Amino acid sequence: MTVAPPAPAPARRHRPPDPRAHLSHRLAERGIDRTLWLLLPGVVFLVALFIYPLAYGLGLSFQPLKSTDPLYNYKQFFTDHLQRDTIGTTLRISLPAALVNVIASVPIAYRMRGRMRGKRFITTMLVIPITLGTVLTADGMLKFFDPAGGWFNKTLFALHIRTPDQPVLLINNYWGVVISLIISGFPFAFLLILSYLSGIDPSLDAAASTLGASPRRRFWQITFPLLAPGLAITFCLTFVLAFSVFPSAYLVGNPTSTTRVISIAAYEARSVETNDSKASTIALIMAVIELLVISVVLFGRGRLYRGSTGGKG
Amino acid sequence: MSDRRFDHLRLEQVRRRFGDKVVLDDLNLQIAGGEFVALLGPSGCGKSTALNCLAGLLPLSGGSIWLDQRRVDTQPPEKRGFGMVFQNYALFPHMSVRRNVGFGLAMRGTGRQETRRRVDEALRLVQLTPYADRLPGQLSGGQQQRVAIARAIVIEPPLVLMDEPLSNLDAALRLDMRTEIRRLHQSLGLTTIYVTHDQEEALSLADRLVVLREGVVQQVGTPEELYRSPVNPYVASFMGYRNLLPMTVTGRNGDEATVHGFGIELTGMARGRFDTGPATVAVRPEDFVVGVEPANPQNHIRIAVEVVEYHGREQAIQARLPEGEVLRLRSSNRVSRGDTVSAWVRHDHVLVFGEQLDGPPVEVAAGPSAGVAANDSAPSTAGAPS
Numbered sequence: 001m002t003v004a005p006p007a008p009a010p011a012r013r014h015r016p017p018d019p020r021a022h023l024s025h026r027l028a029e030r031g032i033d034r035t036l037w038l039l040l041p042g043v044v045f046l047v048a049l050f051i052y053p054l055a056y057g058l059g060l061s062f063q064p065l066k067s068t069d070p071l072y073n074y075k076q077f078f079t080d081h082l083q084r085d086t087i088g089t090t091l092r093i094s095l096p097a098a099l100v101n102v103i104a105s106v107p108i109a110y111r112m113r114g115r116m117r118g119k120r121f122i123t124t125m126l127v128i129p130i131t132l133g134t135v136l137t138a139d140g141m142l143k144f145f146d147p148a149g150g151w152f153n154k155t156l157f158a159l160h161i162r163t164p165d166q167p168v169l170l171i172n173n174y175w176g177v178v179i180s181l182i183i184s185g186f187p188f189a190f191l192l193i194l195s196y197l198s199g200i201d202p203s204l205d206a207a208a209s210t211l212g213a214s215p216r217r218r219f220w221q222i223t224f225p226l227l228a229p230g231l232a233i234t235f236c237l238t239f240v241l242a243f244s245v246f247p248s249a250y251l252v253g254n255p256t257s258t259t260r261v262i263s264i265a266a267y268e269a270r271s272v273e274t275n276d277s278k279a280s281t282i283a284l285i286m287a288v289i290e291l292l293v294i295s296v297v298l299f300g301r302g303r304l305y306r307g308s309t310g311g312k313g
Numbered sequence: 314m315s316d317r318r319f320d321h322l323r324l325e326q327v328r329r330r331f332g333d334k335v336v337l338d339d340l341n342l343q344i345a346g347g348e349f350v351a352l353l354g355p356s357g358c359g360k361s362t363a364l365n366c367l368a369g370l371l372p373l374s375g376g377s378i379w380l381d382q383r384r385v386d387t388q389p390p391e392k393r394g395f396g397m398v399f400q401n402y403a404l405f406p407h408m409s410v411r412r413n414v415g416f417g418l419a420m421r422g423t424g425r426q427e428t429r430r431r432v433d434e435a436l437r438l439v440q441l442t443p444y445a446d447r448l449p450g451q452l453s454g455g456q457q458q459r460v461a462i463a464r465a466i467v468i469e470p471p472l473v474l475m476d477e478p479l480s481n482l483d484a485a486l487r488l489d490m491r492t493e494i495r496r497l498h499q500s501l502g503l504t505t506i507y508v509t510h511d512q513e514e515a516l517s518l519a520d521r522l523v524v525l526r527e528g529v530v531q532q533v534g535t536p537e538e539l540y541r542s543p544v545n546p547y548v549a550s551f552m553g554y555r556n557l558l559p560m561t562v563t564g565r566n567g568d569e570a571t572v573h574g575f576g577i578e579l580t581g582m583a584r585g586r587f588d589t590g591p592a593t594v595a596v597r598p599e600d601f602v603v604g605v606e607p608a609n610p611q612n613h614i615r616i617a618v619e620v621v622e623y624h625g626r627e628q629a630i631q632a633r634l635p636e637g638e639v640l641r642l643r644s645s646n647r648v649s650r651g652d653t654v655s656a657w658v659r660h661d662h663v664l665v666f667g668e669q670l671d672g673p674p675v676e677v678a679a680g681p682s683a684g685v686a687a688n689d690s691a692p693s694t695a696g697a698p699s
Contacts, residue, residue: 210397
C-alpha cells in the first residue's frame with residue numbers, strides 16, 4: 001500500500017491511521033479472495049444446464065395449451081387417475097429397489113472393508129454392471145429370464161422346481177424393472193458404502209471387541225450408528241436414480257400398466273401429445289416428489305451422530 | 314468370566330509371521346500378577362504385534378498364551394476380558410464419555426446402578442467427572458486418553474494392555490499422564506503390559522522391561538539392570554549410550570578391556586567373552602567430564618567442538634575425535650564452537666562389547682521426553698557405524 005500523504009499544513013484535524021486491517025485482509029477473512037474464480041466453471045454450468053432449464057420448464061408448466069388457467073396442467077395431473085397413479089407406481093418400484101441396493105451392499109462392504117485377498121477382483125466384478133448400460137442389461141435379462149427358453153427357467157424346469165406351463169415370470173412386469181434397477185443401482189450403492197465404511201476407524205471395532213462385544217453387537221452398536229448417515233445419503237442417491245427410471249420400465253417392464261412410471265407419462269406428454277407444457281408439469285411434479293422423499297430421509301439423518309468417525313474419512 | 318487375579322501370564326514360543334516376514338520370533342515371557350512390564354523397541358520391532366496377539370486382535374502363527382491354567386490364545390478378544398488402551402484412543406465418537414466408559418460393563422450385562430457406580434468411580438480416578446456427558450470429540454487429547462484408560466480399567470481386567478498410549482500427546486501432558494498411569498497402577502494393582510518406543514517412559518513406569526529387536530527379545534530385566542548393564546550395543550543404544558564407537562580391542566585384563574581407534578585409547582568394562590578384535594564401545598554423553606584436566610591420564614582425550622546447544626544448566630556438545638568420528642557429550646562447563654578441549658571419562662562408565670552393532674543404532678525419540686536416556690538432542694543421529 002502506498003504511504004499516506006503527509007497531513008495538510010494546518011493540521012487541525014489529525015487523522016490517525018485506520019486501525020482496521022487492509023480491505024483485502026478483511027475480505028479474505030470473509031472468504032472472499034481470488035480462489036473464488038475456481039467456482040466459475042461450475043457456476044456457469046449450473047446456470048446454463050440446471051437453473052435456466054428449470055426456470056424455463058417452470059414457466060412452461062404454467063402456460064397450458066388448452067386452457068388459460070395457469071394451474072390447469074397441475075389440476076389435470078391430479079384429477080386424471082392414469083396420470084396420478086404413476087406416482088404410486090414409480091414409488092412402488094423405486095423405494096424397494098433403493099432399499100434393496102443399500103441393504104444388500106452393507107454386509108458385502110462390511111466383509112470387504114479391511115484388507116482382504118481378492119478385494120480388487122471382487123470389487124471389479126461387483127462394479128461391472130455400471131459399465132453395461134441399461135439397454136444391454138435389459139437385453140440380457142430378456143434372454144436370461146425368458147419364460148420358455150431362458151436359462152433361468154430352464155434350470156428351474158430341470159430341477160423340477162417349476163413345470164414348463166408355470167414358468168417364473170421376471171420380465172415384462174414389475175419384477176423385471178426392480179431387478180434391472182438393482183443390477184444398475186447396486187454398484188453405486190456398494191462403492192459408496194464401502195468408502196463410508198473404510199472411513200470408520202477399524203480400531204473402534206477392535207476396542208469394542210476387547211471390551212467384550214460380540215461381532216453382532218460391535219456391528220449394531222459401533223459400526224452401524226457411525227455408518228447410518230452414509231446409508232441415508234446412499235439411499236437418497238440410488239432412490240433418485242431409480243425414481244427417474246425410464247428405459248428399463250419400457251424394456252423389461254409392462255409400460256402400459258404395472259410399470260407405467262412417471263417418466264413414461266412425461267415422455268408421452270412430450271412425444272405423443274406434443275404438449276411441452278404438460279410434460280414440464282409432470283417433470284416438475286417428479287422433482288417435487290423426489291425432494292419430499294429426500295427431505296424425509298435427510299431429516300432423519302439430521303438426528304444421527306454425524307461427526308468424525310475416526311478413520312481416514 | 315475372567316479371574317481378575319492370577320499368578321502368572323505365560324507366553325510360550327509365541328510367533329507371528331506376516332507372509333514370509335517373521336515379526337515375532339519365539340517370544341517366551343512370564344509375567345507375574347500385578348506386574349508392570351514394558352515392551353520397548355523401535356517401530357517395527359514386534360512390540361505392538363506382541364500386544365495385539367495378547368489382546369486377540371491378531372492370530373498367532375505359533376505358540377500359546379496361558380493365564381495360569383487357562384489357555385487364552387484360542388479365545389476371541391471379547392472372551393479374554395483384557396482391557397486395552399489404543400494409541401489413537403479408539404473412543405466411540407458417537408457415545409458420551411459415560412457411555413464409552415460403561416461400554417464394557419454393558420457388554421457384561423452389569424446392572425444399571427452397579428454400572429453407574431463403577432463408571433463414576435472410574436471417571437473420578439481419571440479426574441473426568443465434569444466431562445461425563447460430553448462426546449469424545451469435545452475433549453482434548455489428554456482427556457480422551459484418560460477416557461480410554463478409564464474405559465479399559467472399569468471392567469477390572471486381569472490384564473491391561475497399553476499400546477503407546479502417550480505417543481499422541483504433547484511433551485508436558487505426556488509427563489503428567491505418565492505419572493497418572495503409574496499412580497493408577499499402584500492404586501489398582503492391575504497387571505499391565507505397556508508398549509513404547511520411549512526409553513524414559515519404559516524406565517520410569519515399568520517394574521520390568523523387555524527390549525525387542527526384529528521380533529527377538531534382547532534383554533529382560535528391571536529398569537536398573539538394563540540401565541546399568543545392557544547386554545549388547547543395541548540395548549545400550551536404548552539406554553542412553555548415544556556414543557557407540559567401532560573400535561579395536563588391544564588388551565584384556567579381567568573385567569577391563571583396552572580399545573583403540575580414531576586416534577584415542579580407552580579403557581572400559583568388558584561385556585562378553587573376547588580378548589582382541591573388533592568391538593563396540595558405548596559411552597553416555599553425560600558421563601564425560603569436559604574441559605577439566607584429569608589427575609589420571611587414563612581415558613583422557615582431546616576433542617574439537619563442532620556444535621554446542623544451550624540446554625540451561627548444561628550444554629549438549631557435538632565434537633570430533635582426532636581421527637574424525639563424531640562424539641556427543643554433555644557438560645556444565647561452558648565450551649564454544651571451534652574449541653579444542655580435553656575430556657575424560659571414568660573407566661567404569663565405558664562399556665566394551667565384543668560385537669559390532671549391525672545396522673544403525675536406535676533412533677532416539679526427539680523432544681524433552683527423551684530426557685533420562687538421551688539427554689542430548691543434537692541435530693543428527695549418532696554417527697555410529699552401520
